Amino acid sequence: MDRFLNHTLSKLKDTHSYRTLPDQVSGSDASLIVFNTNDYLGLTTDYSRIQAGLAAANHYGAGATGSRLLSGQYPTLCDLESALSIRLGKSALVVNSGYHANTGLLGCLPQRSDLILADRACHASLIDGARLSAATFKRYRHTDYDHLGYLIQKHRANYNRLFIVTESLFSMTGASCNFERLIQLKCDAKAQLIVDEAHAVGCYGPSGMGLADAHHILDAVDIIIGTFGKAWGSMGAFIGGSPELRDYLINRCRPFIYSTALPPFVAGVNLATVTQNHSQHQLALATLTRYCHTTLPTGCSPTAKHHIVPLPVGCPEKALAYTHALAQQGIIATAIRHPTVPKHTDLIRISLRANHRLSDIDQLATAWHSIQT
Ligand SMILES: Cc1ncc(COP(=O)(O)O)c(C=O)c1O
Secondary structure, three states: OHHHHHHHHHHHHHOOOOOOOOOOOOOOOOOOEEOOOOOOOOOOOOHHHHHHHHHHHHHHOOOOOOOOOOOOOOHHHHHHHHHHHHHHOOEEEEEOOHHHHHHHHHHHOOOOOOEEEEEOOOOHHHHHHHHHOOOEEEEEOOOOHHHHHHHHHHHHHHOOOEEEEEEOEOOOOOOEOOHHHHHHHHHHOOOEEEEEOOOOOOOOOOOOOOHHHHOOOHHHOOEEEEEOOOOOOOOOEEEEEOHHHHHHHHHHOHHHHOOOOOOHHHHHHHHHHHHOOOHHHHHHHHHHHHHHHHHOOOOOOOOOOOOEEEEEOOOHHHHHHHHHHHHHOOEEOEEEOOOOOOOOOOEEEEEOOOOOOHHHHHHHHHHHHHHHO
């Protein structure tokens, strides 16, 4: 066993892919400028949400005491699902994390006679879900809808149902999907479109439901996944779809059935978050996003400038060296390396927060230019 572990670990070290836990907790040191959290709206420490969580915990206890189907059902969770449902125009089921949502949904919905076509850059939770499924699973090139169209034409006739799976805003590349192309393809192929809005929820849309909400096309997306762990600064996730899908998931989605429900504190925080208006936070984030893309060489297309900002580097050694060099100047940003991204597309991932200052971005730009020379 030790031989296997040591062999694997030294291979990771040889390929500059070895991971270690960071020394400090992000955000705890005020002298650092932190660009590596998913707290896009800066809500994690918001007082009113914490109070709402405490009120729920005082009322219902520290834990849910069981899964939702057993003893873990309590009013705050039901209220949270109703609030989500109103905003999505769909039925909503709350689960414990985005990882549970994606592995649970894809693990139980597509069947042996079905086909899943997913964007190559989809998050590990979507990939793991597709692998759990008995359906055939293929990937199309990242945001390449001609390639998706080609795969549909080649394979659609051999399968019963087709599920097209994408993120709306890709967590690692900062690119966004093209809803117009996806909806056209899904309609032509009589497919189901599944969109993971993990990194867009909260940041976009009049109801804060993400990019589909911002484009006013929520009804054209069959199934939508959102998480509370990122812009909404908490934890948990939801799956939005038809009432029949919700019923099916309650009966078949294994992470939902076999895991203790979210604790009341978390449900209370999440309910307060969904019912708050975050348009000011969204505006602040949009201003920072525009500024960051004009100040740094992000290489993003004009239609894909979001708060996840990739700074291309191209090799894992350089990505690690840049992260260390930035840290020495008090700037925390994460190196994203192969296999998380394809070979030679290694990058530094900058994630913006609504409560960053423009001067934080100036400091990042100065540091970035200084480490290039
Ligand atoms: C696109 C996407 N979906 C799902 C998840 C998992 O969400 P959670 O952290 O709530 O498990 C992540 C996490 O980073 C993600 O990036």
